Amino acid sequence: MKHPRVTAPFAQPLIDTCQRLGLDWRAGLTEVGIHVTQPVIADDMSVESYLQLLQWGEQASACDDFGLQVGQSVKLASYTVYGMIMMACSSVGEALQAVMRYEGLAHDLGLSQLRVEGDLAGYYWRSPWSDRTPALASSIFAGIMVSARWLLGPDIKPVAMQFSFAAPLDTAPWEAFFGCLVTFGADDHVAWFDAALLDHPLPNADPAFYTMLTGHADHQLAARQAAAADGEDDLIDTVRKHLMRLLPTGLPKIDVIARELNVSSRTLQRRLSGAGWTFQRLLDDTLQALAKQYLADPAMRMTDIAFLLGYSEQSAFNHAFREWTGCSPRQWREQNGV
Numbered sequence: 001m002k003h004p005r006v007t008a009p010f011a012q013p014l015i016d017t018c019q020r021l022g023l024d025w026r027a028g029l030t031e032v033g034i035h036v037t038q039p040v041i042a043d044d045m046s047v048e049s050y051l052q053l054l055q056w057g058e059q060a061s062a063c064d065d066f067g068l069q070v071g072q073s074v075k076l077a078s079y080t081v082y083g084m085i086m087m088a089c090s091s092v093g094e095a096l097q098a099v100m101r102y103e104g105l106a107h108d109l110g111l112s113q114l115r116v117e118g119d120l121a122g123y124y125w126r127s128p129w130s131d132r133t134p135a136l137a138s139s140i141f142a143g144i145m146v147s148a149r150w151l152l153g154p155d156i157k158p159v160a161m162q163f164s165f166a167a168p169l170d171t172a173p174w175e176a177f178f179g180c181l182v183t184f185g186a187d188d189h190v191a192w193f194d195a196a197l198l199d200h201p202l203p204n205a206d207p208a209f210y211t212m213l214t215g216h217a218d219h220q221l222a223a224r225q226a227a228a229a230d231g232e233d234d235l236i237d238t239v240r241k242h243l244m245r246l247l248p249t250g251l252p253k254i255d256v257i258a259r260e261l262n263v264s265s266r267t268l269q270r271r272l273s274g275a276g277w278t279f280q281r282l283l284d285d286t287l288q289a290l291a292k293q294y295l296a297d298p299a300m301r302m303t304d305i306a307f308l309l310g311y312s313e314q315s316a317f318n319h320a321f322r323e324w325t326g327c328s329p330r331q332w333r334e335q336n337g338v
Contacts, residue, residue, distance in 0.1 A: 004047040004108035007245075008260075009080055011045055011053075013073035013143070017066070018057050020073075028056040043260045047108055051132050058135045064168035067135030068177055071142020076150070078143070080106045081217045081248070086147060088210040093198035095151060096123065099144075102217050104224070109136065120159060121195040124188050134165040137189045138174075144191065145178060151202055158193045162186035212304035215297055219290065220244055235271055236282065243286050251310040254279040288324045291317075295329055298338050302329060 018025035034049060045053075058066040076083040082102035089095040100112045110127030125140050141161065148156050157179035167184035168174075174182040178191075223244060242260050246252045257279070258268040272279055287309055294305040306317035321329045 005044045006047060006050040006107045006109065007044050007080060007105070009078050010106040011050055013075070013078055014050070014054060014057060014070050014139075016073045017070045018060075021057075021061050021063070021069075023057060023060050025057070028053050028060065031056060043262060047129065050107075050109070051129055051136070054135050054139070055133045058133055064134075064170060065138070065173040067133070067138030068142045068173055070135065070139040071144075072146060072177070074143040074146050078106070079103075079147070080245070081213060081220065082106065083147075085210065085213045085217060086151065087202075087204050088206040088213060089202055090205040090207065090210070091198065091202060092151065092200045095202065096198070098214070102221065105217060105220055110140070116195050116198075119195055120192050121198060123191040123193070125190075126188065130164060130189070134163070134168070137163055137165065141189065141191060142177065151204075152200070158191045160192045162188065162190045162192070164189055208301065208304070211299050212301070212308065215294060215300055216248065216308045219293060236275055236277060239268075239272070239279075239282060240286050243283060244290070247287075247290070247310040248308055249310070250312070252283070284320075284324065287320065291321055291324075291329070292332070295333055296336065296338055298333075305329070 015025050018028065031052070034045060034053075054067075054070070057070075063069065076087070079086070080102075082098055082105060085098045085102065086095045089098060096112075096114055100114065103112060109129065110125055113124040113126070115122045115124065123144065125137065125144075127136060127140075130137055141163075145158075160180050161174070161178050161182040163182070163184050164186050165184060171182060171184070223241065238261070239257055242257050243252055246256065254268060255265045258265040261268060263271075269279060272282065291305065291309060294300050294308065302317075303314050306314040309317060311317040311320070318328055321327075321332070325332060327335065
């Protein structure tokens with residue numbers, strides 16, 4: 001990955017934890033070169049900046065379990081679109097597969113892997129930065145545990161936990177949170193659980209919503225992978241990626257995108273103009289391309305497509321699509337044999 005990063009939603013639990021502990025988290029951000037005036041991070045940060053801030057929080061708090069506290073602060077939105085995908089999955093195994101496929105949409109900190117060994121399944125998480133601070137792996141696994149309890153209830157716990165970093169002075173917070181034996185100095189970071197749990201059905205399974213969300217996530221993943229392969233870092237590509245990420249929350253305004261890029265709306269419009277674009281034209285172009293990709297998938301319903309493109313009403317999407325193409329979404333499908 002040319003420019004490994006952590007998305008703003010995934011970084012927010014770290015800010016929230018610092019704030020809850022009474023730490024001057026803005027000073028910590030300033031130390032790593034990030035300046036904000038609001039209690040949220042508006043843009044993605046580099047992995048290096050995130051790690052520095054994580055280390056700063058750990059040192060400033062003097063808490064051995066700082067990483068655990070960060071992980072316990074995660075919310076569904078912290079995992080971007082794949083947080084919602086997990087909730088719509090039909091089984092635990094399907095949810096873990098979704099995490100492994102889409103975790104790169106939230107961060108480039110490391111990779112998950114699932115192994116089944118007899119009656120046990122091991123959820124491994126590996127990172128080239130694991131040796132920087134114990135707070136990294138502990139925050140990741142605490143977040144995974146919080147997610148598991150969203151899906152299966154508050155009493156769920158692993159059979160055993162293993163971490164490769166050295167044991168802290170007090171291991172009680174780890175054992176209390178995970179509810180099982182926790183060992184340190186292992187070869188890998190692993191959460192062990194009963195393999196039969198992989199087939200356990202999830203109460204909020206929604207196949208139609210799952211199909212819609214994975215379609216959207218696949219497009220995001222493809223766009224990110226293509227940009228990384230081509231080395232695209234220009235303004236137009238950057239704005240497109242921000243638009244694609246924000247669309248499911250509503251049609252983004254230029255001031256929102258400008259804030260994420262840490263520039264004024266006027267500056268962003270001027271830079272777009274210099275590249276031969278207006279913000280509205282770039283938004284429409286992005287919407288039209290995504291709409292056609294979604295419409296080409298017969299499994300995606302019109303209402304789902306409208307939602308993913310940021311429209312609160314399907315009629316608004318129909319009107320916009322007709323302006324772009326001269327036909328309705330339904331007519332486009334018929335003309336293209338979908």
